[in-house]
Amino acid sequence: MQCGFCARELPEKLPETACGACPGGCRKIHCPWCGYANPAPPKLLKKILNKNIDSEENTQ
Amino acid sequence: MSDQRVGDNSGGLPQILLVGNPNVGKSVLFNALTGTYTTVSNYPGTSVEVSRGTCEIDGRRFEVLDTPGMYALMPITEEERVAREILLDETAHLVLHVVDARNLERMLPMTLQLVEAGLPVALVVNILDEAERIGMQINLELLQEKLGIPVIGTAIARKRGVKELRSVIADYVDKRTACFGYAADLERDIEKVVATLEGEYRIKPRAVALLLLQKDEDLLRIVQESEGDRFGHIMATLNEVTFARRSDLHLRINLERKRVCRGLLQGVISEEQGRRPPFAERLSAWTMNPVSGGALLLIVLYFGFYKFVGGFGAGTVVDFLEGTIFEGHLNPWMISHADQYIPWYWLHELLVGEYGILTLAIRYAVALVMPIVGAFFIAFSIIEDTGYFPRLAMLVDRIFKRIGLNGRAVIPLVLGFGCDTMATMVTRTLETVRERILATVLLALAIPCSAQLGVILGLLAEVPGALLIWSSVLMGVFMLVGLLAARLVPGERPMFYMEIPPLRLPQPRNVLVKTLTRMQWYFFEIFPLFVIASVLLWAGKMTGGLDYLVRGMNPVMRLLGLPPEASAAFIFGFFRRDFGAAGLYDLQSNGLLTAVQLTVAAVTLTLFVPCVAQFLVMRKERGWRVSLGIFTVVTALAFSVGFILNRLLLTSGVLS
């Protein structure tokens, strides 16, 4: 996933621990470069995103 | 040097080191190689983090280390120092130098240095897909031949080239043959220094000599340790050479490396020349021109927010959900059932009464806030996905400097239009304390959050001119408070620098996923709060406390020229900004407000106190003193502006 502000690739696993501000678990990815708060897609949606990349891979 | 080696608990597995500039996809590559079992730990004695994991190729296991970003073998930052220490301390099976294909020429000098140092290097030319998209063709085989080390082209983010990379790791045999010649005089200098070195080093004497000539302090210490008595002689030779050249050898060596790289890349990179700049690039130039950029911004605001969020989201969709579904069918049905089956007045009130959970909290959340926030997030995600925001930051930098911020403050302010609470948290990424306080004030005061903005846009769209007055008053207050606050809050001047990514065509799937994620997050956030607020209001109504509060607010409402019923909206707004705006929507749809009253109420509610959640975050980020100060100032200012605006509108006769 790319950061919505600086377009850099967001690391899949961020070392920082959740700040606890989102009720019901962390749903934000703070970009380590610019600080922009990106929405962290829940598992189901993430699957859709990754499927997209995989299918592109297969067509190449 | 630290005795505690990073790779100590690797169990003697052969090591793969990832090195390269920051932001070339190193960490993505790391994840692609290692999978899930990785650890992150601080490098001994520093705050720099190093990730470590293992991977298995053809039955052989390797340990993979992701080093911090570095630009050259000669360190400047702490990260670079750690990266080099790892490089020099570990005996690697293979060092993968990861570079960005688009900037190959800029990054190749470091490959040279790694090879020079005698390390087992392979070059990973990453982000190849983007390079091809901009018309770059890279002949990797030729480059491999010229460099004498394995060269692999990849686009790791798209999982391209991972297989090839794995087979290179498995098949790697250390040959280390290549040597790059510099200009004759520089070679003679290197010779002189190399001749003085007798100690044992992990890197080749030639590389040590080059670093010494560049006055690398860490290395000087290492040399001093291993050479002992001979160090004096080495220093004398070094000084002699440096003085004889009478020029900056650091610059000289860098220029030589660049020359060598240019030679290496001859015939390797071919770019489509004379191509008209692609449309994206011309559009990008327009967005950064203050005139066309400003016009473009207005167009985006008009269609994206006024038409789509205010018109479609807050108009069409809300009318349908709120008017047809809830008012037309659901509410009457629920109330009639409650009348039938719930004999207790208090429970009846709690569920379907004036402030009932079903009739107020759920209706507000589902029928009013959700469609508006949804529309807003769609527009927001589309704009976000094009890469427009950094351009906005650059455009407003000059204006923001006036109010003590810099272009970077666009990040929290733009996020504030989504939710001020979350944005207040993001202010911590601003560099100076002063900027953080200023941005917090502006967020608390003049930035409406998405639902509030949507409801207000929808309401004001029906009254010609009202939106213009509302937005000019807000802009005015924003600038005025910014100017004043910048004068009052002392601190250093901010500095602006930023990389501007290329414009992209928004990907529908990205937009969809981001919008849905944001909506889900928002819903989880507001739903419990809406229910709690409605229970509190219900309790207030049952005990009579609410009446007391409303009566207390009445004089204030009268000062603003608003009907007494409006005080409820302000009390709602205290719980959440969007809750207050929704209350305003109810007032308007019941026909209780004139054009002037609507405008005044909208302005005051927008400026009015941050909601409870935002206040709590403010307290957490800025402390009690600052946050209480902001709270008081914001409340006072909101009502004074409302009062003045009411008087002005009434005397001038505008809108009436």
Add this chain to the structure above:
Amino acid sequence: MRLPENAEEILEALWIATVEKGDNAAPFDVLKTSADDAALAELVRLSYVEIKGERVYLRQEGRHEAMMTVRRHRLAERLMMDILDIKGRQGDEKACEFEHLLHQGVDTKICTLLNHPETCPHGRPIPPGECCERARHSGEVGVVALTELKAGECGEIAYFSTTDMKKMQKLMSMGVLPGCELLLTRSYPSFIFKVGHSEFAVDDELAREIFIRKS
């Protein structure tokens, strides 16, 4: 022939008021002078200026001298800031003393040393001298601050003048390093430049610290 120092100050103020700010003349108080000022009388005697009532007019004969005075002042300012690293009010004060020493070719030498700068630290133009024209004709290229580049011009990053490590690291962490080829695409509202295929934006303050070898 040398003008007295206070006469130079009057000429300088008169140049700024008339040529740069577009007034046709300047009143006494702007020039910090009065009708009985000896220095002013000297300027009148040389027919550099003309007095009508309370206002002083710059004559054609005095234009060159006035221009050179302004030039010397702003060169002195640049010298203080760029080479001697004396900034702020102290720099301004020292420049005011220093400018009167830049006569008889010293200004030319300083100007060449500074690589023929076009603006003073406050952003006002430095009138070009003969040495600047000569350098331009012979196509001399030199190292200039990024702020001196025009949109569309390119060059190689020579060095960063900042002594502030933090600032330098920020530039470097974005991948902007000495030796990189740079193309300036915009200079307003921010400085936008390309290095390789990446685009960067910096404000004036930072742009002033990036020095470019023009190509």
